[in-house]
Amino acid sequence: MADGAVPRFWREIPQRYSLIGNQCGKCKKIYFPPRESCPECRRRSIGHMNGKKLSGLGKIITYTIIYEAPENFEAYVPYPMAIIELVEGPRITAQIVDCPLE
């Protein structure tokens, strides 16, 4: 992300700092990031999407090590990225930290 105006970073997105997703009150499927409606239950889910704090535990589905980075990350190469499946079901893309590269 190159030169964004302040509000792009400033906008309040709680999910940037904590793993709070939501759950469809109809089929019980859990989403992260939270969705406005459940794509399975569609209109039946509207008004029934409830906040859900996630445990932060999960397993790595796949990974890469980034050597050619976007402008804002050039100082950090090489760094690992992974897709993680949380124990509650949703998958996320995230940087892996506090772990030697090997």
Next chain:
Amino acid sequence: MREVAVIGVGLTKFGELWDKSFRNLISEAGAKAIIDSGISGREIDALYVGSMSAGRFVGQEHVGALVADSSGFAHMHIPSIRVESADASGGLAFRQGYFSVASGMNDIVVIGGVEKMTDVVGSEATDTLATGLDQEWEAFFGSTLAGTYAMIATRHMYDYGTTREQLAKVAVKNHANGALNPYAQFKKAIPIESILNAPMTAYPLGMLDCAPVSDGATALILCAMEKAKKYTDNPVKIIGTSQASDIFAVHGRNNICTFQSSVYAAKKAYTQAGISAEDIDVAEVHDCYTIAEILAIEDLGFVKKGEGGMAIDNKITTLDGKTPVNPSGGLKAKGHPVGATGVAQIAEIVFQLRGDAEKRQVKNAKIGLAHNVGGAGASCVVTLLEAI
């Protein structure tokens, strides 16, 4: 809906074209296509232009109108429509233009695709390509387009035993084909060792597993089939066109080793044309990274899921193989000016079906497929063409 044909093709060379601007590129391709088609230019009803990110690459939006003017059509007040779907912008522009002729609203339209990528530095290009991903939930954390394809590659290796050597062989094949293509950015065969030993971009993809940053443009003339013979002896008929979507962020998909957008777009196009994957004589697929060509040949049904790597070993996709893939050199060797790519793929299929592909000509090619992917597979356009 009436039948539609491609009656003209025009391309610029692809590459680092320091002496040409965005408008020069698309105007050159357009003029060549008009001359190739045999129309005078006054018959044109509309322009459709694919461009992924002129705003970020050259600081220019409103490119439909710009292209109309730079190509000399603003004086005739011809409408011009810019179409965007990341690096599937070109394929989608073609599809929108096709609709306008098939519906009877227009008789003749120009399809353009253009990108000028080398005005920005490398990391800026990396940033812009990543806008085809989910900015808030993939790119924000430091992922790149290459990184996302690399994660798909890692999982493909884990699930199906695909090797780095098999990935590298995709690049070897496409560079060998590109060496035969006068329009290609890299007209040079590359040995497998160079690909395997290249600096890493995103493990397990090295620099030579990735399509380059390129400038270039392509244009096609579409015409209602009933009028095509008036202009040309060798119109190429459009027998299938489809677009499909997949979950936007790759991590949101159940199986990250398949693009459901490719699977569904191919199925719909085959049904429309009344054919199956076995009937394809030649294909241009979206090999923005070597792993992407392996996914494509699986998702399009040329081989079973998981057998893409083996298919490369068995040379099924070489120029004289069962289903030749990327005779142009693909995005890998021909170059990948992102908005132009989808149109350039169709241009190559037209050359192949007209028998105009010279040294890279696939023998007896009658039915061809073009497969154009947006981002990491959230959108896909498949086009089927037939020689008549």
